[in-house]
Every structure is written in C-alpha cells, then in structure tokens.
Amino acid sequence: MQQRFVLSNSSEELPVFRNEMRKLLPTLGWPEKQKNEWLLVLDEALTNIMRHAYCGKYGEIIVEITDSKKQTEFCIEDHGKSFNPTTLPKPKLPKDTPGGLGVHLIRSLTDRFEYDTSFRGGNRIRLVRLKNASVKT
Numbered sequence: 668m669q670q671r672f673v674l675s676n677s678s679e680e681l682p683v684f685r686n687e688m689r690k691l692l693p694t695l696g697w698p699e700k701q702k703n704e705w706l707l708v709l710d711e712a713l714t715n716i717m718r719h720a721y722c723g724k725y726g727e728i729i730v731e732i733t734d735s736k737k738q739t740e741f742c743i744e745d746h747g748k749s750f751n752p753t754t755l756p757k758p759k760l761p762k763d764t765p766g767g768l769g770v771h772l773i774r775s776l777t778d779r780f781e782y783d784t785s786f787r788g789g790n791r792i793r794l795v796r797l798k799n800a801s802v803k804t
Contacts, residue, residue: 720747
C-alpha cells in the first residue's frame, strides 16, 4: 500500500493531516499506543520542517507512506533549507530548558531514521517502524 499527501507549509495543515493519520494507522495494523507514537514522530518532523526548513516562507511538504506486512515507512520531502537532524548528538537529560527534544523523540520512536539532501533537489527524511518489533526508548 502506498499513499501520498501534499501539505503546504502551514501549521493549519497539521490537525487535518493528524486526523487522517488517526484513521489510517489502525488500518495498517498499528495499535493505539504505537499509533500515538507515530503521531508524535510525524508532528515533530513536520513542525521542524515548517519552522526551520521554510522559516515561515511558503513551501510544499510531501509525505509518502509505504506499508507492508513487515513495516511502515514515511518519507517526508521538502525543498527548504537543508539540515541533517540525524547528526545531532543525543541530548543530556533532564534538560534545563524547554524544547530541543524533537529529534531525540523521532530517533527513539523509530527503527530507522535517515536523511538525504540529494533527493529530487530537496531534503528527504525517511522514518521506518518495523511491525511486531519494540522500539527501544
């Protein structure tokens, strides 16, 4: 199964996309707890793109979902400013200041977290979770 969503760089798009994912993820076999983890991961990734890649300027964000019996994969593509989140060091916890945990959450709640700046002339984040596998947090 493959599905594709095109979002504009607007926080108003997030609730609509989140509602679509609330309906879709259970049909892909993700129980409530893992569905909520996926929602958190996607919120963090999309919010970071909106805030940091586009810096308030207009842009499109493409989300492609590929699902199989073994895994679910989200590929998120943008054409904003490049930044490789996979190179960030793990934060020291507990944090003294708010924020800055989005990448840590994404890394903790996925089995694979990859970044590519050469994808179709833009940026691409690949998020994968294996089914019937527990992610270490």
